Amino acid sequence: xxxxxxxxxxxxxxxxxxxxxxxxxxxxxxxxxxxxxxxxxxxxxxxxxxxxxxxxxxxxxxxxxxxxxxxxxxxxxxxxxxxxxxxxxxxxxxxxxxxxxxxxxxxxxxxxxxxxxxxxxxxxxxxxxxxxxxxxxxxxxxxxxxxxxxxxxxxxxxxxxxxxxxxxxxxxxxxxxxxxx
Amino acid sequence: xxxxxxxxxxxxxxxxxxxxxxxxxxxxxxxxxxxxxxxxxxxxxxxxxxxxxxxxxxxxxxxxxxxxxxxxxxxxxxxxxxxxxxxxxxxxxxxxxxxxxxxxxxxxxxxxxxxxxxxxxxxxxxxxxxxxxxxxxxxxxxxxxxxxxxxxxxxxxxxxxxxxxxxxxxxxxxxxxxxxxxxxxxxxxxxxxxxxxxxxxxxxxxxxxxxxxxxxxxxxxxxxx
Numbered sequence: 001x002x003x004x005x006x007x008x009x010x011x012x013x014x015x016x017x018x019x020x021x022x023x024x025x026x027x028x029x030x031x032x033x034x035x036x037x038x039x040x041x042x043x044x045x046x047x048x049x050x051x052x053x054x055x056x057x058x059x060x061x062x063x064x065x066x067x068x069x070x071x072x073x074x075x076x077x078x079x080x081x082x083x084x085x086x087x088x089x090x091x092x093x094x095x096x097x098x099x100x101x102x103x104x105x106x107x108x109x110x111x112x113x114x115x116x117x118x119x120x121x122x123x124x125x126x127x128x129x130x131x132x133x134x135x136x137x138x139x140x141x142x143x144x145x146x147x148x149x150x151x152x153x154x155x156x157x158x159x160x161x162x163x164x165x166x167x168x169x170x171x172x173x174x175x176x177x178x179x180x181x
Numbered sequence: 182x183x184x185x186x187x188x189x190x191x192x193x194x195x196x197x198x199x200x201x202x203x204x205x206x207x208x209x210x211x212x213x214x215x216x217x218x219x220x221x222x223x224x225x226x227x228x229x230x231x232x233x234x235x236x237x238x239x240x241x242x243x244x245x246x247x248x249x250x251x252x253x254x255x256x257x258x259x260x261x262x263x264x265x266x267x268x269x270x271x272x273x274x275x276x277x278x279x280x281x282x283x284x285x286x287x288x289x290x291x292x293x294x295x296x297x298x299x300x301x302x303x304x305x306x307x308x309x310x311x312x313x314x315x316x317x318x319x320x321x322x323x324x325x326x327x328x329x330x331x332x333x334x335x336x337x338x339x340x341x342x343x344x345x346x347x348x349x350x351x352x353x354x355x356x357x358x359x360x361x362x363x364x365x366x367x368x369x370x371x372x373x374x375x376x377x378x379x380x381x382x383x384x385x386x387x388x389x390x391x392x393x394x395x396x397x398x399x400x401x402x403x404x405x406x
Contacts (some may be wrong), residue, residue: 022379042283055370070313089361091239091258091363091364091406092238092239092242095239095242095406103342108399114275116364116365116366116368116370119364119365119366119367119368120363120364120366122366123389131205145406148239156246156403156404156405156406157403157404158246158247158249158250158405159250160402160403161247161360161402161405162250162251162252162404163249164386164400165251165330165358166251166252166255168221168356168358168383168384169221169225169229169255169328169356170220170221170223170224170225171224171225171255172224173253
């Protein structure tokens, strides 16, 4: 605004969980400085059920503007608007972001007991669809991240399951060959 | 003495009867286990009553993606069941059904008590599981599904166990298909593992190739999300 900078927003989402470690990590001066250096101007945090409240800032002192809220029915609008998304490892927000084709950093919550969620984030990171981080490594991750290296997420295809179910029950395969034409 | 002889005779007869019943049950059990997982040989020409067990959030989204490509006219009528504490999933199923423009009679919607809520202790879940199986038996009795499609989490387990009892009793044969969630990359979920180990499901689908390597009887099908 003031310096004619185009608005580039980072959207942080924890979904319906409580993930203070992530909210506190993005609220540190170091992380905000790295985001500013990368050209991001605004930081919007959806803090969910957490109790850590980030410091609001208008960003008029030459740093990112910070705003936050707890929940919103229109998360999708924020995802659409954002230039970068930093999310918890919930599969809902992961796939919603990937389908929008937005660059995504997933931060794994190590405090969860049965943490199979990190499996999905790590697998998708290995396939270069997103970047995986921990709260304590978030600053390093943002500093070193190369969003150009990320690969688009291919659309899902449920026809193999449907074909197997069909074949198992003894239905002819015709309705699928029609679809392929 | 005559009375004691007839007494011992009737005891022997009772023991023989009990043994026969146990033997028959064991034979039936062996047959049901043998048949489960074997494809139907005769070509299918009719519609099959289908029960769709909805999980929650991401699970339901995966299920709807599968239903989109399933030939609907073969899987009719469709009965949807979701956990009693899950208000969203049945709503999503209703939206899906109305998007098909299907008549009201084609789809039904029910709720079932869950065997275990997220975070509930394993000890108290023994009692709630028994209650959930009772409710599931009643639902399966009413619905009599020929096909059951489910994808976890726990909601489907009591229903699959109830369906197994009906198979055992010879009242209704249902083919059970289980799709493991895309969130499971290295290990099956507890629901998936139970169905896999107990041979309750005819086919188990996984969405990552490395999971299929660990559980060779599962089918790798690519991603539903």
